[in-house]
Amino acid sequence: MRAIDLARRPEPSEKLAFLRGFLRSPSSVGSVIPSSRFLERRIIHSAGIGSARVVVELGPGTGGTTRAILAALGPQAKLLCIERDPWFAEGLGLIDDRRLIVHRGDAVDFATTLADHGWSSPDTVISGIPFSTLPRSLCRQIAERIAHGLTPGGCFVAYQFRPHVTGFFTPLLGEHETSDLELRNVPPMRVYRWRKNGGIDGCRK
Numbered sequence: 001m002r003a004i005d006l007a008r009r010p011e012p013s014e015k016l017a018f019l020r021g022f023l024r025s026p027s028s029v030g031s032v033i034p035s036s037r038f039l040e041r042r043i044i045h046s047a048g049i050g051s052a053r054v055v056v057e058l059g060p061g062t063g064g065t066t067r068a069i070l071a072a073l074g075p076q077a078k079l080l081c082i083e084r085d086p087w088f089a090e091g092l093g094l095i096d097d098r099r100l101i102v103h104r105g106d107a108v109d110f111a112t113t114l115a116d117h118g119w120s121s122p123d124t125v126i127s128g129i130p131f132s133t134l135p136r137s138l139c140r141q142i143a144e145r146i147a148h149g150l151t152p153g154g155c156f157v158a159y160q161f162r163p164h165v166t167g168f169f170t171p172l173l174g175e176h177e178t179s180d181l182e183l184r185n186v187p188p189m190r191v192y193r194w195r196k197n198g199g200i201d202g203c204r205k
């Protein structure tokens with residue numbers, strides 16, 4: 001496993017691309033600058049990426065979190081990124097890594113997207129989707145599809161400014177295992193982790 005490059009800061013061009021994305025769709029992008037390297041490190045640690053095999057990232061944006069995942073991911077593991085903004089998806093396509101597939105589409109189509117790529121249930125799902133600003137009905141559908149699609153024992157990690165995500169996932173996956181606050185990010189974010197313990201009705205510990 002390679003160490004995350006803590007010296008890596010988003011390039012000015014990456015920050016500008018992110019800001020443009022926010023201006024295109026504020027409720028969908030949710031913040032004005034990409035995640036800090038400190039938040040990236042916390043996400044990677046929480047998800048235990050070094051031992052993950054099949055990883056899905058929802059809402060990779062300009063790809064800072066994607067590069068951090070790839071830096072920590074094992075050589076035989078694979079990563080599918082699902083991003084609905086076409087400009088962000090195009091930029092992600094420039095990341096040259098044989099373990100990575102970039103899919104332009106909506107997280108709500110999680111199951112069909114996995115099937116289209118011939119993938120089995122992921123053991124890890126990481127989400128940057130802002131569950132506090134998207135329509136509630138969409139959030140509910142996305143949560144149901146992730147909870148169904150995740151392999152039993154797999155984990156779901158979401159980094160969020162507000163706690164709305166718990167209202168969608170706790171009824172499906174039970175209480176979160178961890179929720180760590182990262183202050184060195186604008187805005188400060190909490191990294192939540194749930195673990196799926198069984199079928200959708202039997203997930204609670």
Ligand SMILES: C[S@@+](CC[C@H](N)C(=O)[O-])C[C@H]1O[C@@H](n2cnc3c(N)ncnc32)[C@H](O)[C@@H]1O
Nearest residue numbers: 028034035059060061065083084085106107128
């Ligand atoms: C807060 S940004 C996170 C970007 C990046 N991962 C980071 O940490 O810097 C949220 C991202 O989720 C994407 N997004 C929002 N709703 C989505 C959906 N339903 N399906 C796929 N991507 C979505 C947005 O386009 C945006 O790129």
